[in-house]
Amino acid sequence: MNPPIVSSSCPITLIGGVNPASATLSEVLSIASLVVAADGGADHALAAGVSLEAVIGDMDSISKAAQDAFKDVFHPITEQDSTDFDKALRHIDAPLVLGVGFSGARLDHELGSMTVLVRHPERRCILIGEDTIVLLCPPQITLDLPMESAVSLFPMAEVGCESDGLRWPTGGLRFAPDRQIGTLNKVDGTVTLRPDAPKMLLILPRSALGVTVQAMLQDDVRWPARAR
Known part of the structure; x- marks a missing residue:
């Protein structure tokens, strides 16, 4: 550290x-x-x-x-x-x-x-x-975003991500940059994301900054540091 x-x-x-x-x-x-x-x-x-x-x-x-x-x-x-x-x-x-x-x-x-x-x-x-914001998706995040807003998930390595509130659910999928990616999804309700590893980038419209900051500060559950 x-x-x-x-x-x-x-x-x-x-x-x-x-x-x-x-x-x-x-x-x-x-x-x-x-x-x-x-x-x-x-x-x-x-x-x-x-x-x-x-x-x-x-x-x-x-x-x-x-x-x-x-x-x-x-x-x-x-x-x-x-x-x-x-x-x-x-x-x-x-x-x-x-x-x-x-x-x-x-x-x-x-x-x-x-x-x-x-x-x-x-x-x-x-x-x-x-135009956009990007962050490493935490172990869990819940976002109240406008319906139809863009939500993109981009894996930096193999990772799964359970989700609620997306038009195209991601549960059960294994994402990887050379196989399955999750860009161009849409909000269909309150969005909750639960990746199983610290490998998933979350890309949102710039207008989602305030909501995202609030969500990150309300739930401080974070990934551990990588072993060096």
């Missing part, structure tokens, strides 16, 4: 290297006012006038202006075997992390971020894009 650099009993906003839209950042800050930057995310915080609890990363993407502004909260991690998102997430201890600035640019970076969610299942995190 990595010792935390930042610990909080409240949700934390984590800003990545892709410049988030101002409306997105404002919405997320209204939910989680404590902010950490992953490397170059510090430049976006500086431009938005946001104070930081910490800057975590290998510091190869941050400007001199941001280095000077946040030098008192710098936490360099120089190893090159993980992304800055990985470095930051594994050193934050909070009930929930809301990540902005990790999607909308390079696809390989987005895919890398999805992998980090699975690599650290004990760190509950929602990544927020302009």
Whole structure:
């Protein structure tokens, strides 16, 4: 287990290297006012006038202006075997992390971020894009979403997922990225999901952010850390 650099009993906003839209950042800050930057995310915080609890990363993407502004909260991690998102997430201890600035640019970076969610299942995190949100589905989650809303399940490895409230039930299915996936499902009632392993990504419309945050904070049952 990595010792935390930042610990909080409240949700934390984590800003990545892709410049988030101002409306997105404002919405997320209204939910989680404590902010950490992953490397170059510090430049976006500086431009938005946001104070930081910490800057975590290998510091190869941050400007001199941001280095000077946040030098008192710098936490360099120089190893090159993980992304800055990985470095930051594994050193934050909070009930929930809301990540902005990790999607909308390079696809390989987005895919890398999805992998980090699975690599650290004990760190509950929602990544927020302009159109969708994505999270590692916890052991159980119940969501009151508008009827017909899109619900996509994408397995990162073999995993089962019992469900209620979906138009196409998932019970009894074995999902895997090279076989069965669960994208483009629809809400048909109160949705409850119960994956049997920390391997299932849940992708929802951006409008579902508030409901999802509330559901995650109400039920803090979480996956254990992976054995290293």
